[in-house]
Amino acid sequence: MGEPLVCVGVIAGPHGVRGQVKVRSFTATPGDVAAYGPVRDESGTRRFTLRLHGAPKEGVVVASLAGIADRDAAEALKGLRLYVARSALPTAAEDEFYHADLVGLRAEGMAGETVGTVQAVQNFGAGDVLEVAKAAGGDTLLVPFTKAAVPLVDVGGGRVVIDLAVADAPADPEAAR
Numbered sequence: 764m765g766e767p768l769v770c771v772g773v774i775a776g777p778h779g780v781r782g783q784v785k786v787r788s789f790t791a792t793p794g795d796v797a798a799y800g801p802v803r804d805e806s807g808t809r810r811f812t813l814r815l816h817g818a819p820k821e822g823v824v825v826a827s828l829a830g831i832a833d834r835d836a837a838e839a840l841k842g843l844r845l846y847v848a849r850s851a852l853p854t855a856a857e858d859e860f861y862h863a864d865l866v867g868l869r870a871e872g873m874a875g876e877t878v879g880t881v882q883a884v885q886n887f888g889a890g891d892v893l894e895v896a897k898a899a900g901g902d903t904l905l906v907p908f909t910k911a912a913v914p915l916v917d918v919g920g921g922r923v924v925i926d927l928a929v930a931d932a933p934a935d936p937e938a939a940r
Contacts, residue, residue: 768805768846769863772796777837778825783816784837786824786845793819797826799852802845860916869922870895878925879904906930
């Protein structure tokens with residue numbers, strides 16, 4: 764398996780008639796979608812250097828890509844997810860985590876029992892939520908990603924610790940990470 768990839772954006776569609784595209788950025792600062800070097804598709808077979816045009820609007824940037832010269836070629840890229848190597852991204856600050864680093868971690872309870880595996884990190888507008896596939900099967904568990912509900916994140920050890928008593932309580936926005 765190659766180097767881990769992180770999705771930094773997705774092509775939302777064409778912009779104009781000269782091959783420019785709208786890119787929905789998944790980076791904290793939308794313009795940074797082009798800051799980490801060339802982007803690639805998930806398989807790594809297609810690579811693009813993004814040249815941004817204008818200021819980002821609502822998380823979307825307009826970009827041109829070498830070899831894409833008309834609207835039809837840009838339209839054909841709609842929905843293409845854009846990735847960079849994990850190593851190209853800056854080191855996360857203390858108590859900050861890339862979603863890609865959290866997905867796949869083992870979720871444990873406070874006593875060390877296996878709860879499940881982190882499947883995704885969601886945000887429905889009130890803060891990040893870990894989606895945990897329960898080890899016993901059945902529904903997934905949604906856990907607010909707060910220090911109270913998730914007191915330990917050990918990326919190197921491959922686990923997060925969840926306080927299930929707090930995770931089931933109403934979320935406190937003041938406790939967010």
